[in-house]
Amino acid sequence: MEAWSQFVQLLFSGLTIGSIYALVALGFVITYSVTGILNLAQGDFAMLGALICIALVNSGVPFVLAIGLSMMAAMVIGGLFERLAIQPARHSSVAVLIIITIGASFVFRGIALLVWGTDPYALRPFAGGGSLSMFGAVIQWQSVWAIVISLASFIGLHLFFHRTYFGKAVTACVINPFAARLMGIDIRKMSLGAIAVSAGLGALAGIVIAPISGASYDMGIMIGLKAFIAAVVGGLTNAPAAIAGAFLVGLLESFAEGYLSSGYKDAVSFGLLLLVLFVMPNGLFAKMTGKRV
């Protein structure tokens, strides 16, 4: 019975953090699929979303409105980032673009430091701080929110890509940009849109995790890296696989922490990354992947 409740506890911890990774990983996949860029600043959108939301809530803005506004703010920042840093360099090599996103990550973090300092900030949970008990394990309601929101986002995006005109246009850009252009689809707008949407998703992830573990200027780094691993594990262009990858990484970390030791948690995740890269670089759920746009 004890062992079982521990297992369930670890399961839920893993699912919680996995859902955060999933939201951010979704952003990665969207960005990569549409623009072919690996955005190493993706995690920092989570940080910006969380901190902006806290600032809004603390100055009296109603909670739900604050969430919406901070997501929009993140999307605007993402858009600016795309226009100012990515577009001018869109013909550069992959390596250069990756390094540019690293530079952007520094800039975001530096600005966050200047505005908010190094202190951690707290955000109240969405629906009160309670938790529920299941099979002898305890899950915070906020964790349930996290899991639900990430699945809902995925379903929403799936519907968007497959049922709406815009979504199909984006898919067209990925599959065959030349043909897409012939059909009157503006590739550059797609690039902007993709990064903006990714930023919004990242921001949401940050807002959802903030009530659980606080928000500070450097929270984006590890979240971004782990979500990265998730996206790679799933295959960089495959959204559902990335989500599965995210939950896998979350669960792996949780079980490693629960049954082994916390110090090696990061090494386990990155070890998984290296394993996947070396053995199955197209991801564990390898499908036919298109070439980079």
Next chain:
Amino acid sequence: MERDERIKGGRRRLVLLVLVAAWLGFPWLVAGNNYLLSTLIIIGVYALVSTGMTLLMGYAGQISLGQAAFYGVGAYTSAYLTAHAGWPPWLAMAVGAVLAALVAFVVGIPVFRLREHYLALATLGFGVIMFTLFKEWEAITGGLNGFFGIPPISVLGMSLQTDIQFYYLVWLFVLAGLWFAHNIVRSRVGRALRAIHGSEVAASSLGVNITKYKLQIFMLSAMYASVAGSLYAHYVTFINPDLFGIVPSIYFLIMVVIGGTAGVWGGLVGAAVYVCLGEWLKAVVPILMPDAGGEFEIVFFGLLLIIMLIYMPSGLTGAVQKGMKRFRTTAGSQTGTTATTERHEARSIGGGNG
């Protein structure tokens, strides 16, 4: 043709003489100001790492986001072997370099089979794993509390304790490193690398063993970083894992970007500019923005990275070279000679013209 060769040879020797004179004379120039010597020592140590990286990124076209790990291997090997095992420092440094090369070999084999994004991610992952190792293996590294009490290094029985002595030693290494890199670039290996960088498909169809050369340069860059780490350890006598994590790796990357990969000197230029910019910011920022602290530096370097990559992807060496080219062609001189000379420059990072 022969006369040009003799002129070039003469010029080369002159430049070499100027360099050696500068190296020897600098301490007198600054009247033994230890702070400046210190700054130069740090620049020198960084220059070693970034020269290795310049070879890797500029000539072999491989990105590395975890180079500080090798820097750490050298530092901890030297620290442990000299402080706890009583080995002579030079032997420890050599062991460190060999160890770093070995790690590079083991990691490089699977990593260099990957392409582009995956390669970058893999080097990042490698960096994080090594950092975790430095942090957790407390018996050897002292973990996060750091490792202090590293004994000094000695040359010909004389223990190096002062800044002047260390300055000479470090820069001797830097000059040797540059000379060695220059020779690599002009050698068969260098030509093979440039072929690979230009087009892997073409190179491979010409019979160039891509993986072997990439691996060799990776191992070499690891050795450069490792030696730099050993020197640093003996200089500051205290090291801790934070010096060898992802953020320092990115700073080394920034140095290579600033310096550019158009020439072997890019690493040195990048390191010097980076350190001097840092010091300059330290002096200027408190005056302009009294409340801002080091946060501004992070934003500054982030912006610098982005701007340089967009507008000056070949870095400073590339920009200077282009400037000189323009100067030469407008002056209408010897374009013929340059056309027949062997070009030893590399393309900008990751290929493509700057």
Next chain:
Amino acid sequence: MRKRVYACLAALLVLLVAACGKTATSGTEDEIKIGAIFSASGGAAPLGKPEMETVKMLVEQWNKQGGIDGKKIKLIAYDDKSNQNEAVLSTKKLIEQDKVTALIGGTISGNSLAMIPLIEKAGIPYISLAASKQIVNPSDGSSRHWTFKTAQGDDIVIQKLLSFLKEKGWTSIAWLNVANAYGTSGHSEFAHYAPEYGVKAVIEEEFEATVDDAKAMLTRVKKANPQAIVVWGTAQESAVVTKNIRELGIDVPIIESHGVGTKSFIDLAGEAANGVILPAGRILVADQLPDSDPQKETLLTYKEQFEKTYNYEPTTFGGHAWDAFHLLMNAIKEGKTDKENIREALEKTTDFVGISGVFRMSKDDHTGLDADSLVMVQIQDGKFVLAED
């Protein structure tokens, strides 16, 4: 041709570096130069910023009142950005270029330890604000003739904690520390002193500084059934762990480190913070101290002045800086500008009522504080309350 290019670059390099260092104008005769290095940005900024602000505020105050024996104090302060290399370079600059008479600072232990060899070699009185006992008592026996510190080492804090545990009869406990230098330092001290107090750890675990959810690790703690849990970390990660402990329904008392003695912790941990007990400097509960407490007046004055100048509450770290500054000023009053005399005066400090405690230095003790400089504090209703001491 390219060689000429490179030669030009080399010349440029030389000029660039030379430009970095302009030797400071040797100070006027009626100025005393004090050097300071704080981590006012980067990871240790919450510690270093109040330190820097405290010292700046005090220098201004003293200069308004005429300085020391009529000589103005010139403070040259650098931010080492929580970076070891910066600390080393700044130290060199202060010693060689700015030619300071004494040095205060080194917010983090790592930075202090990197600075010390330089300072000892140069022979300048130095007061560190970091906690590690290696700063004044190195295990490799190297010289600490010139180095002092005003922060209680983890050895002192741990002993206070252990004696409290022993008093309460909580002798089989769970030990959790954050996986960084701060946490591991506390852990080694605990491992060293626990047997003396009859305290045993039934389980020892680490948690990451970036932890989001520690429940996985805590399931093992729950299984081990401790009488109390010790959480050794700073505000953010400790808050997560503290919340998780209560969420798992683990009811035992939680004792934490002095690192959570900030409002930030209470905000982050919410309801879970109530009941947490920690050893802390008296500044946290200054107004609750009995009037007979020798530190009370000094503490209240400092609090008032700091809040007036900077609009937020001072912390224990700012307090360490306050102590360092005053100790130095007193020593300079006695030793004038002779470094050895200043150093000797520092070493002879007795019964100095500071913020961190009452200092009693000696040749073998360059910190001058013991466990009495701390009090046990409990969080009740979101406030720090003096627990019986």
